[in-house]
Amino acid sequence: DAGVIQSPRHEVTEMGQEVTLRCKPISGHNSLFWYRQTMMRGLELLIYFNNNVPIDDSGMPEDRFSAKMPNASFSTLKIQPSEPRDSAVYFCASSPADSSAYNEQFFGPGTRLTVL
Amino acid sequence: RKEVEQDPGPFNVPEGATVAFNCTYSNSASQSFFWYRQDCRKEPKLLMSVYSSGNEDGRFTAQLNRASQYISLLIRDSKLSDSATYLCVASGRYGGSQGNLIFGKGTKLSVKP
Secondary structure, X not given: OOOOEEEOOEEEEOXXXXXXXXXXXXXXXXXEEEEEEEOOOEEEEEEEEEOOEXXXXXXXXXXXXXXXXXXXXXXXXXXXXXXXXXXXXXXXXXXXXXXXXXXXXXXXXXXXXXXX | OOOEEEOOOOEEEEOOOOEEEEEEEOOOOOOOEEEEEEOOOOOEXXXXXXXXXXXXXXXXEEEEEOOOOEEEEEEOOOOHHHOEEEEEEEXXXXXXXXXXXXXXXXXXXXXXX
């Protein structure tokens, strides 16, 4: 079975450019999570969706970040405009149940973003 | 105060050693606890859940102390392949919402021959 799929795996862009990260959760999973990981701050939850509906977006750092989940098999995280401090690894994860805290979260391989 | 705190390490141990990691969590309402493992430049993967009664999976033992808000992971007879970063995780940051997990920054383990 395919795990969580993320694209691109690596992205290098210049400050001010728009960046779009993509995620396909595991089929049948109804919770989806976007995380950001840096050495300084560790793994931080940005936003999570349950049945395609955003439940908690309080981790989104500012208005430059937005996330959508138009259907059960696809989600995007967009940064516009990007800044060097957005450089990090962005992980998408999915989980099979509504009360996701009680269930394993399966992580994708991540997108390594570098903003110059 | 960070919600989940861990000693970052690194822990450098010889093969066959027993090593213990600890972490503390700040949200007394957290109900679920886990240890995840993350290899260098890879994604985190679930190692084991942590139950109040304590639980064991082969060489790995996890313990939870709710009164002290303290979680531990013990690795016996460590192997080279155990080298990784171990992330302590607790649930439920917001009110009644148990849908999200809070990750510690991780403890790095390096097992040497």
